[in-house]
Amino acid sequence: MASKRKFLKLSVNCHPALEEAICNFLFENGALGLEVEETEEGFGVIDGFFAGSKNFKAVRNRLEALVQDLQRIFPEIPKPEYEVALFPDRDWQEKWKRSFIPLKISPDLIVQPSWWESEEPLRSGGVILKIDPKTAFGTGHHPSTRLCLLALRDVVKLGDRVLDYGCGSGILGIYAAKMGASEVLGVDNKPEAIDCATENVVINEVTKTVKIRTHPRSVRRDYYDIAVANLDLATLTGLAARIAGAVKRGGLLLFSGLLSEESSSIRKLLRTVGARTLETYQEGEWIAILGITGVRRV
DSSP: OOOOOEEEEEEEEEOGGGHHHHHHHHHHTTOSEEEEEEOTTSOEEEEEEEESSTTHHHHHHHHHHHHHHHHHHOTTSOOOEEEEEEEESOOHHHHHHHHOOOEEEETTEEEEOTTOOOOOOOOTTOEEEEOOOTTSSOSSOSHHHHHHHHHHHHHOOTTOEEEEESOTTSHHHHHHHHTTOSEEEEEOSOHHHHHHHHHHHHHTTOTTTEEEESOGGGOOTTOEEEEEEESOHHHHHHHHHHHHHTEEEEEEEEEEEEEGGGHHHHHHHHHHTTEEEEEEEEETTEEEEEEEEOSOOO
16 A cells, blocks of 8 residues: 655755755754755755655754855855655655665675675675665765775774764774674764664674664773764864774774865864874765874874
8 A cells, every 4th residue: 555644855956065964954854864966067966855744844944044054154155955845655665775776885895775685796805784774874875985984994904993983874883893893883872873773783793793872971982993983074073082082092083074175174183182194085075084093182
């Protein structure tokens, strides 16, 4: 029987630099899921799907306020435009499944949904991550996630302890476990992310290695070999000292969710928490920066 639920689609057309903020806003305001496409002009079209119209007026008002704030912060970037459409009798979960297909990150890494049987060839020792994102960020389709995965492939060693701060779907911590980490802690403050990441940990059979928690008090100081945070510059600025404090001297910090124009700011941020830059990973205008702790703070 067809679903009788009504869905609203909030479509936002925006500059790529604003995609992360818009996606986070939609998830935080109750979107069941997102679809992101790129126009021929290089702009992003983000569709957020909401169940029913209850409280939706408030969501639209908050989006308008966000758009105004972004205009003040980034006056040189075109103002995002948005529209709303009604989708009656829609089975969101089935559409979501159809829209999420396997993604080959590298010759030795594929990300795919749990219901998909991959036919892609992998190098010997390659990894298949089974990720059902639902309403949590992290499928490998966004450059910031891909950059983190490629960096973790380079640096995770057998027996490492890894912290994933703002774990979303759990994809980064799960991959670290698959690459040999002996202990992984994923932390997120969103209940839907905790539920999603916990399910993905089970699907990938890494429950003995990866733990998902909702409170930062779970994070131990001077304990982890690697800490990864795929967030945004503003959030990282507020959390950098806490995240760096969790890493042992000589440990690694991997910060992503950043634009190339923010490179100097994040390098300065690393210095303020006693770390120096080791390497920069880049895809288009997105970057991830790897740093090492244990240098004098400035």
